Amino acid sequence: MSTIAVTHTTKPRHARRRLDGVVLVVVLVALWQILSELLGADVVTTPWHTALRAFKIVSDPDFPGSLYATGRAFVSAFAISAVGGVCLGLLLGARRIAGDVMEPLMMGFYSIPKVTLYPVVLLAFGLGLWAKIVFGVMHGVVPVTLFTMNAVRNLPPIYTRAAHTYRLSPLGFARFVLLPACVPEVVAGLRIGFSLTLLGTLIGEMFASQTGIGHQLMMAMNRSETGTIMALALMLFVFATLVNLVFLAWQRRLTHAD
Structure with a gap:
């Protein structure tokens, strides 16, 4: 019943x-x-004309190449942000003193407009794939790290005592105790990190690339092509919203399961 x-x-x-x-x-x-x-x-531009312009952009023979360039950089940046952020968050959460030292440093770094670091990234990596990846990682890794670190800090002490009882190694403790217990918060961090990594990748394409959707957006801004700007923004908005809905549903399922 x-x-x-x-x-x-x-x-x-x-x-x-x-x-x-x-x-x-x-x-x-x-x-x-x-x-x-x-x-x-x-x-x-009106919604109808923006949708028509978006369809025209997608139908352009050059669009698949731009989509591939952006997708390749974004997937690489998000993978680095996710794996690196989760691992760093687990480490800093378990080592409270290190976390207390690193947290204000990360927040200070995150408050810096990343565009100001454009010359440094450009000199270090040049125009190309790695510059876009670095821009994406700089935006996405911090929120994933902070969410994971706070999840570990809020872990019930009984989990730690149980790990000591079973004499788990640090790697086993992270794999079998920390990560499963922190998954809902980690997914929340990945959801935020996803959007910010996409933003960073696009900024990297706008300033440090000659291909990709970000480059197309920059060219449209230079030419004052409002229709193209609105159409590209609409496509990015729809994509980011759909993926965030998937992450949100995953997070709710995990929370409900708990």
């Missing part, structure tokens, strides 16, 4: 959530249309 009741309760909740999402999208599109009418199509 309880299972049936939970199922009946969950279904209306999911339906209501989907309806709220549809209403939100409709309201945003309506506000976009109103803003375009007020400011003019030269400033903000």
Whole structure:
């Protein structure tokens, strides 16, 4: 009986959530249309014309090459940010003194506009793939590290005592105790790190690349092509939103499982 009741309760909740999402999208599109009418199509193109421009960009023979260049850099940067951030967060969370020292340093680094480091990255890595990856990692690794570190710090002490009882090695403790217990918070950090890594990769393409979607965006800005800017921004927004919804659903499932 309880299972049936939970199922009946969950279904209306999911339906209501989907309806709220549809209403939100409709309201945003309506506000976009109103803003375009007020400011003019030269400033903000209408949703319909933006969608048409996005379709034209996707249909361009050069677009797959730009998408591949951006995707290659972004996937590499996000993989480094995720693995490096989780490992560093586990280490700093387990070593509280080291974490207390590193946390303000990381926050200080993160408060610096990364564009100011553009000359350093350019001199070190040149124009190309690695410059974009470095820009992405600089934006994404810090939130993943901080979320993971705080998750380890909030771990119930009984987990640590159990690990000592079973005489787990530091690697075994991290693999079998720390990481499974911290997964929901780690996923939250990955969700934030994903968006910021994408932002950093695009900034890297805008300033340190001659290919990719970020480079296309920079060229459109230089030419004052509002339609292209809006279309590229729309595609990036939709992509980031969909992936964040997947991460959010994963995080909710893990939290509910706990």
